[in-house]
Amino acid sequence: xxxxxxxxIVFLLSFIVFCIVKLPTxxxxxxxxxxxxxxxxxxQSAGTVWQGQMIQVRYQGEQLNNLRWDIAGWSLLSGKLTAxxxxxxxxxxxxxxxxxxxxxxxxxxxxxxxxxxxxSTVERAMQRLQLPLPVTAKGRVILELVEYSSGNPYCDMLKxxxxxxxxDVQGLNGWFNIGPLAxxxxxxxxxxxxxVDPDNRLGLEADATLKANLDFKVxxxxxxxxxxxxxxxxxxxxxxRPDSQGRYPLNF
Numbered sequence: 001x002x003x004x005x006x007x008x009i010v011f012l013l014s015f016i017v018f019c020i021v022k023l024p025t026x027x028x029x030x031x032x033x034x035x036x037x038x039x040x041x042x043x044q045s046a047g048t049v050w051q052g053q054m055i056q057v058r059y060q061g062e063q064l065n066n067l068r069w070d071i072a073g074w075s076l077l078s079g080k081l082t083a084x085x086x087x088x089x090x091x092x093x094x095x096x097x098x099x100x101x102x103x104x105x106x107x108x109x110x111x112x113x114x115x116x117x118x119x120s121t122v123e124r125a126m127q128r129l130q131l132p133l134p135v136t137a138k139g140r141v142i143l144e145l146v147e148y149s150s151g152n153p154y155c156d157m158l159k160x161x162x163x164x165x166x167x168d169v170q171g172l173n174g175w176f177n178i179g180p181l182a183x184x185x186x187x188x189x190x191x192x193x194x195x196v197d198p199d200n201r202l203g204l205e206a207d208a209t210l211k212a213n214l215d216f217k218v219x220x221x222x223x224x225x226x227x228x229x230x231x232x233x234x235x236x237x238x239x240x241r242p243d244s245q246g247r248y249p250l251n252f
Contacts, residue, residue, distance in 0.1 A: 001202065003145070004156040005181075025048060025049055025054070025243050028049040029045060034051060039059055040058075041056075044056075046245075051071070052205075053066065054067040063096070066087060068087070069084065069085045070085075079106050080104065083102050085099065086125075093140070096119070097118075098116065098118050098143075099115075100112045100116035116148075116160075117144050118145075119143075121136055122137050122141055123137070124168055136170040140165060143162045144162075151187070151190050153161045154190060155187040162179060163181065163183070166180060167180070167181060178200075178232075180204070182196070190212075191210060192210040193208070195240075201224070202223075202228075203221075203247070206220025206221070206222075217252070221249060221250060222250055224236060224238070
C-alpha cells in the first residue's frame with residue numbers, strides 16, 4: 001500500500017509538472033485576462049507559456065508584431081522570471097523591432113533589461129514630443145540598452161545610447177539630409193537623462209531629461225552647419241537671439 005501511495009504521488013506530481021511545462025499560451029492568457037490592462041489587445045497566439053509567439057500585441061497606440069519569447073523555467077527557483085524576447089521584422093521600416101534579455105523579480109517586481117535593441121522611426125518618436133518648431137522628418141531611431149533597472153519614477157540604473165543614423169527633414173523647397181544624431185542614456189535620481197553627442201550637422205548641444213508624468217525637458221543650443229539649407233538657418237531664428245558664439249538657445 002505504501003508503495004502504491006508513493007507511486008501515485010510521483011505520478012500526480014509528474015502530471016502537474018507536465019501540464020505546467022506544456023501549458024498553451026492561449027490557456028494562460030485566458031486565465032490572466034482579468035488581470036491584464038483593458039487597453040491591451042492581443043492577436044493570435046501559439047506555443048506554450050514558456051516558449052511561444054503572439055502575432056500582434058497593441059497597447060496605448062503602439063503595436064508589436066510577431067512577438068516571440070523563451071522563458072527560463074529554472075530561473076523561478078531564484079525568485080525571478082528570466083526571458084529572451086524578440087519582436088518585429090528589422091527589414092520592415094514600419095515595424096517596431098528588436099530583442100532583449102529581461103528579468104522580473106517575483107517579489108520586488110523590479111525589471112532588469114540587458115543586451116537590448118529597439119528599432120523604431122523618427123516619425124513615431126516625434127509624435128510623442130512637443131517641439132518648439134513644427135518639423136516634418138523621417139528616418140530610423142535605434143535604442144541600445146547595455147543595462148537597465150527599473151526604479152521611481154523610471155530607473156535605478158541606465159546605460160545605453162539612442163541614435164538616428166540618417167535623418168531627412170522636409171523644408172520649403174523639398175527634403176534635405178541633416179545626417180546622424182546620437183545621445184548617451186543614463187539615470188539621474190530616477191529620471192532618464194540624455195546627453196546629445198555634439199558632433200552633428202545641426203550643431204546641437206543639449207541635455208534632455210524625462211521626468212515623472214512624461215515631463216520631457218531639453219536645455220541646450222543649436223548652431224546649424226553652413227552647408228545646411230537656408231530653411232534651417234531661417235527656422236532657428238524663431239528660437240531667440242544667438243549668443244556670442246552664434247548658438248541659438250533651446251529650452252522646451
